[in-house]
Structures are given as structure tokens and as C-alpha cells.
Amino acid sequence: MSTLEIRGLHVSVETESGPKEILRGVDLTVRSGETHAVMGPNGSGKSTLAYSLAGHPKYTVTSGEVLLDGEDVLAMTVDERARAGLFLAMQYPVEVPGVSVSNFLRTAKTAVDGEAPKLRTWVKDVKGAMDRLSIDDAFAERDLNTGFSGGEKKRHEILQLELLNPKFAVLDETDSGLDIDALRVVADGVNRFTSSGDKGVLLITHYTRILRYIKPDYVHVFVGGRVAEEGGPELADKLEEKGYVDYAGASA
Amino acid sequence: MTSDTVQHGLTEHSHGAGAEAKGHGGSAFNTVASFDVDAHPVPRGRDEAWRFTPMARLRDLHVDTPLDGNDYEVGVDADPRVVVETIEVTDARSAAVRGSSGYVPVDRPSARAWAEADTTLAITIPAEVQTERPTIVRLRGLGAEKAAAGHVVITAERFSQSVVVLEHEGSALFVDNIEVVTHDGARLTVVSLQDWADDAVHLSHHHVRVGRDAVVKHAVVSFGGDLVRTSVTLDYAAPGGDAELLGLYFADSGQHLEKRLFVDHNRPNCRSNVLYKGALQGAKAHTVWIGNVLIRPEAEGINTYELNRNLILTDGARADSVPNLEIETGEIEGAGHASATGRFDDEQLFYLMARGISADEARRLVVRGFFTELINKIGVPEIADRLSATVERELAIGEGLPAASSSAAVTAPSRTDHETTEAKN
Numbered sequence: 001m002s003t004l005e006i007r008g009l010h011v012s013v014e015t016e017s018g019p020k021e022i023l024r025g026v027d028l029t030v031r032s033g034e035t036h037a038v039m040g041p042n043g044s045g046k047s048t049l050a051y052s053l054a055g056h057p058k059y060t061v062t063s064g065e066v067l068l069d070g071e072d073v074l075a076m077t078v079d080e081r082a083r084a085g086l087f088l089a090m091q092y093p094v095e096v097p098g099v100s101v102s103n104f105l106r107t108a109k110t111a112v113d114g115e116a117p118k119l120r121t122w123v124k125d126v127k128g129a130m131d132r133l134s135i136d137d138a139f140a141e142r143d144l145n146t147g148f149s150g151g152e153k154k155r156h157e158i159l160q161l162e163l164l165n166p167k168f169a170v171l172d173e174t175d176s177g178l179d180i181d182a183l184r185v186v187a188d189g190v191n192r193f194t195s196s197g198d199k200g201v202l203l204i205t206h207y208t209r210i211l212r213y214i215k216p217d218y219v220h221v222f223v224g225g226r227v228a229e230e231g232g233p234e235l236a237d238k239l240e241e242k243g244y245v246d247y248a249g250a251s252a
Numbered sequence: 253m254t255s256d257t258v259q260h261g262l263t264e265h266s267h268g269a270g271a272e273a274k275g276h277g278g279s280a281f282n283t284v285a286s287f288d289v290d291a292h293p294v295p296r297g298r299d300e301a302w303r304f305t306p307m308a309r310l311r312d313l314h315v316d317t318p319l320d321g322n323d324y325e326v327g328v329d330a331d332p333r334v335v336v337e338t339i340e341v342t343d344a345r346s347a348a349v350r351g352s353s354g355y356v357p358v359d360r361p362s363a364r365a366w367a368e369a370d371t372t373l374a375i376t377i378p379a380e381v382q383t384e385r386p387t388i389v390r391l392r393g394l395g396a397e398k399a400a401a402g403h404v405v406i407t408a409e410r411f412s413q414s415v416v417v418l419e420h421e422g423s424a425l426f427v428d429n430i431e432v433v434t435h436d437g438a439r440l441t442v443v444s445l446q447d448w449a450d451d452a453v454h455l456s457h458h459h460v461r462v463g464r465d466a467v468v469k470h471a472v473v474s475f476g477g478d479l480v481r482t483s484v485t486l487d488y489a490a491p492g493g494d495a496e497l498l499g500l501y502f503a504d505s506g507q508h509l510e511k512r513l514f515v516d517h518n519r520p521n522c523r524s525n526v527l528y529k530g531a532l533q534g535a536k537a538h539t540v541w542i543g544n545v546l547i548r549p550e551a552e553g554i555n556t557y558e559l560n561r562n563l564i565l566t567d568g569a570r571a572d573s574v575p576n577l578e579i580e581t582g583e584i585e586g587a588g589h590a591s592a593t594g595r596f597d598d599e600q601l602f603y604l605m606a607r608g609i610s611a612d613e614a615r616r617l618v619v620r621g622f623f624t625e626l627i628n629k630i631g632v633p634e635i636a637d638r639l640s641a642t643v644e645r646e647l648a649i650g651e652g653l654p655a656a657s658s659s660a661a662v663t664a665p666s667r668t669d670h671e672t673t674e675a676k677n
Contacts, residue, residue, distance in 0.1 A: 054606050057598060082608035094603040098621025107617065108607035143621070145603075160607065 040222030085167030187213030321398025393424025402428035462493030505534025526558035
């Protein structure tokens with residue numbers, strides 16, 4: 001049983017006209033076994049929350065705290081957070097030419113586990129996970145994210161999620177840009193990840209579409225850098241119907 | 253790269269499009285070509301072709317240091333069908349071999365080496381011979397006290413297919429000319445691997461003559477040495493030639509590695525593709541890349557592209573990168589160049605670290621990846637492992653050094669954090 005606690009989180013980015021506050025006091029707790037959907041209009045700070053949790057250098061935490069089982073996440077480097085069990089599936093995975101997918105996956109697995117995976121089972125694990133995500137075998141020898149289509153990048157993120165097997169996954173608009181088939185494949189991957197019952201998921205999305213395939217336990221509506229409303233899955237139905245219009249005033 | 257040398261938006265009507273912008277007359281075709289040493293003035297630091305070179309570290313090789321030393325040994329490992337001969341200048345055959353690429357020395361060190369090298373190492377791949385393994389010439393310098401001159405002529409006869417690797421190691425003061433001649437339809441890969449000891453000074457001129465429909469791959473790989481300056485000139489004997497010019501360099505603290513290229517598109521329907529990649533680490537590591545391409549009026553239907561990328565790993569290193577393109581006919585398939593110099597890409601490091609990979613390991617992955625593309629393009633499996641291992645060794649040297657700060661790319665004197673790509677005609 002693990003807990004990811006976000007308390008009073010304020011985050012700024014540097015702009016030409018000085019620091020600009022994006023997150024204005026976020027409180028959110030995710031326990032293992034729970035799936036939380038974070039929904040909100042563009043510019044509401046959803047992705048900032050995701051990148052801040054992962055420790056992207058562009059974002060400065062000005063106050064608040066993030067605790068993983070009581071440990072101070074904000075004091076950790078980016079790689080330490082990943083090794084502590086946090087995973088961020090990125091909206092825009094970065095191309096790294098000359099580094100093959102297979103080499104990257106093995107290096108990451110070794111780093112996260114603290115020891116190299118056993119070769120025989122590892123090869124089988126990778127192949128199995130790739131098959132389940134309908135990823136072609138040749139993919140393993142391609143350069144990391146280089147020249148991948150949008151759908152390939154997202155499936156590759158979920159491949160890493162399955163193989164690295166973190167405690168908590170933050171999925172940053174993993175559904176955006178996917179056609180319905182790819183969306184199903186990705187959602188199935190996330191559901192496999194949570195099926196063990198001891199995983200926490202923070203699913204960040206603009207649309208309710210993915211929630212037909214991944215059932216959230218809680219829904220948080222994000223507006224103007226903080227949580228404007230919280231509820232159960234029924235809140236997503238309301239958003240499906242009415243969109244974010246009701247929250248327009250809150251984004252000031 | 254200085255911004256005045258970058259050509260933007262060349263189009264068909266941009267005849268001779270100011271590639272000599274602001275009197276930047278550095279192209280090799282403006283240079284005196286002569287076998288007579290005295291026809292070449294002693295280079296000075298203010299000369300365009302020498303302005304990046306630390307003249308004080310040349311040990312007067314460009315002036316009058318005798319090149320009569322022989323403190324080096326040469327070993328050759330060749331396929332038995334490849335003919336390897338050492339021809340004395342006094343030998344009647346010498347005159348026919350030396351100069352067979354059409355090269356005439358374009359600067360004083362090259363002319364001096366031509367005059368003073370008393371033998372020519374001639375490597376000939378006979379017509380239609382296809383070798384399975386590369387011909388490897390190992391030159392091992394035994395000391396940097398006395399200077400020496402060398403001359404190599406590699407001839408790929410018609411329809412032959414082969415790889416020649418010239419390895420350099422040890423300590424030396426060395427000035428040489430390498431001629432590469434390819435006849436009709438030959439396929440030849442030549443790799444010059446410069447893995448010198450720290451005190452070596454090497455001035456080298458390569459001239460490549462591309463035959464009709466010949467396919468030439470030429471690679472210069474520089475790791476060691478105090479000062480290594482390699483000039484590569486290339487022209488075509490007939491239409492249909494295809495040249496790929498590759499370069500890999502890794503400069504450490506205090507090293508000066510300079511690569512100068514001049515591709516002379518003097519025949520129609522030929523191609524050239526240039527890719528040079530370098531990494532730099534440590535105080536006063538300095539690399540220079542000059543890529544000159546001339547498309548003469550008769551070179552219709554050609555296609556050329558050149559790309560130089562430099563990765564600055566620590567503060568205090570400097571990469572200069574100057575592409576020059578002179579187009580004298582608009583009737584071409586394409587011409588372009590790009591140059592980019594920068595530090596690590598923060599987003600790449602973040603992505604890797606977000607998967608638990610430490611900062612050091614992430615940097616190693618990125619640099620390995622940066623060079624892997626090039627090592628694969630060189631495509632000689634017999635040296636690929638060695639090149640990868642040497643890159644690893646270089647990375648280990650830099651491990652203790654602090655990574656380049658975010659201002660590094662901006663303050664790097666090369667000021668090249670931009671890229672130019674020419675429109676295709």
C-alpha cells in the first residue's frame with residue numbers, strides 16, 4: 001500500500017516578463033489501487049502538474065509538497081523519482097537518435113531495479129509486452145522515438161509503463177492524437193498495469209473519451225491551476241455533456 | 253560559425269550567390285596550387301585558411317622544419333590481391349603514381365611534404381577485384397622530436413570494391429599527402445583514423461578524384477594529438493560520381509582538431525554528401541570545421557548536401573563551424589548545408605532520467621547515440637568496435653568534468669545555435 005500526496009503545490013515557470021504562476025495550490029492524494037482522472041481545459045495546468053511531479057527543470061516549485069509514502073519527492077532528482085516508483089507517460093516523448101529502443105529499455109530497467117534484468121526472461125518480457133501493444137518486433141532496433149508516429153510514441157510510453165512497473169503512473173494526455181483502435185490498445189495496456197490492484201494512476205486528459213475504456217475512481221476538474229471540483233465517475237459524465245463551460249469563471 | 257558565411261534561400265537566380273559574402277574568400281579554389289614550395293608563402297595566422305589554427309603549435313612544420321625524420325614504423329595488412337608497394341622517388345614509376353589524382357599542393361605544408369617524402373606508399377586495388385576484408389595500414393609514430401613527411405596513393409581500378417583504413421598512432425610530427433583515385437565504377441571506402449598520442453602534430457592533405465559512376469566513401473576520424481589539421485579536397489573525373497565525406501572527432505582539453513573540406517563539383521550529374529560530427533570537452537578544446545562546396549557552371553544536375561554538428565560537453569570548449577556554398581549554375585538537383593553546435597539537449601536528458609537513468613549514464617547514451625549514426629555510416633565492421641570503444645574512453649576522460657552550463661551554447665564562440673538549410677532547386 002503506497003500513497004502519493006500532493007499538498008498545496010504552487011509551481012511557476014520563467015517567462016520573459018518574469019516568473020508566472022501556473023499551479024496555485026493543488027491538493028490531491030492517490031493511493032495504490034486508485035485511478036484518478038484529472039480533467040480540464042487547455043492551459044489549466046494539467047501538464048504542468050505532470051511535469052512538476054517528474055521534476056522537469058523548467059518548472060519551479062515555489063511552495064507545497066509532494067510525498068511518496070512520506071518521502072519528499074521534491075527533494076529528489078528526476079532519476080531518483082523514477083527509481084522511487086513514479087512514472088510519467090509523456091505527451092510528447094523526446095527523440096534520442098542513435099539510442100535503440102531495446103538498449104534504452106534495458107538501461108532503464110536496470111536503473112529502476114538496481115540490477116540488470118535476467119537476459120532470457122527479459123527478452124521474453126519485452127516481446128510479450130510488445131505483442132500485447134501490437135508493436136512490431138523491428139521496433140526494438142529503431143532509434144528511440146525517432147521518426148515514430150504519434151500512435152507509436154504513445155504505445156511506446158505504455159510499453160515502458162508495463163516493463164518498468166512503477167508504483168504510480170502519471171499519464172499526460174496519453175489519449176490525445178490517437179485513433180479509436182490505438183486508444184483501445186493503450187487503454188488495455190493501462191488496465192493491465194492496474195489489474196494487480198496495487199497501482200496508482202493519475203490520468204490527465206482533456207477529453208472524456210478515454211474514460212470509456214479506463215474507469216476512474218475519482219475525477220478532478222482542473223481550472224486555473226487548482227482543483228475546481230472533485231467527484232466520482234459521474235463527474236466525467238457531466239463533463240461529457242456540458243464541457244468546461246461551467247468553469248469558465250474559475251479560470252481567471 | 254560566423255553568421256556572414258551562411259547563405260540563406262539560394263534559388264535558381266542566385267547565381268554565385270555571394271558565397272564569398274563579406275570578402276570571405278576562404279575557398280580553396282582561390283588558393284595557389286603549385287609543386288614549388290617557394291610558390292607558397294609561409295602561412296600566417298591572419299590568412300583566411302589559417303585563422304583558426306594555433307600557429308605557434310605547428311612546430312614550424314609550415315615554415316622550414318626539416319621533414320627528414322623517420323621515427324615511425326608502418327605495417328600493412330592487406331588482401332593478397334591488393335597490390336601494396338613502396339616506391340622510391342628515384343624509381344622511374346614514381347612520377348606516374350604520385351600526382352595521379354590530379355592534385356597539386358594547395359598550401360606550403362602540403363608542398364613541403366610532397367617535395368620531401370622520399371617514398372610513395374602505393375595501394376592498388378586491381379580492376380574488378382572485390383576484397384572481403386579491409387586493407388589496413390598502421391603508421392606508428394615513435395617520437396615527436398623529428399618531423400617526417402609521407403605520401404600515399406590509393407588507386408581503385410575500374411569496378412573494384414574495397415576498403416582501405418589508414419591508422420595513425422603514437423607520437424609524431426607528421427605532414428603528408430594522401431591521394432585517392434577511383435576509376436570507372438569503382439567502389440572504395442577510405443578511412444583515416446587519427447588516434448595519436450597527446451603530443452602529436454599532424455598536417456594532412458587528402459585529395460580524392462572520383463571516377464565515372466564511382467562511389468567513394470571517405471572518412472576522417474580524429475581522437476588524439478595536440479594539433480591535427482586535415483584538409484580534404486575532392487573533384488570528379490567524369491559524370492556520375494558519388495561521394496560521401498564523413499568525419500568524427502572528439503577533442504579534449506587543449507586539443508586542436510581542424511577539418512577542412514573543399515568539394516569541387518566540376519562535372520555534371522554527380523553527388524556529394526558531407527556529414528561531420530564532433531564532440532568537445534575540457535578547457536580550450538577546440539575544433540574547426542570548414543566545409544566549402546563549389547558548383548561550377550558545368551556541374552548541372554548535381555546534388556550536394558553538407559552537415560556539421562558539434563556537441564559541447566563542458567564549458568570552456570570552442571567549436572567553429574563554417575559552411576560555404578558557391579553556386580555557379582541553377583540547373584542543379586539540390587544544394588544545401590546545415591550546421592549546429594550546442595550543448596546537451598535538456599529534453600533528451602530529462603526523458604532518459606525520467607526513466608530512472610542517472611545523469612551521467614544519460615549523457616553517455618546521448619553521446620554514444622550521437623556518434624553511432626556516423627560509425628554505422630562509415631560501415632566498416634572491422635573498426636566499428638574500436639571507434640565505439642574510443643568514444644567510451646573519451647567519455648570516461650570527461651566524466652569528472654562539470655557539464656556545460658546552459659549558457660555554453662550561447663557563449664561558445666561558434667555562435668552556431670542555428671541551422672540553415674538551402675532550398676532545393
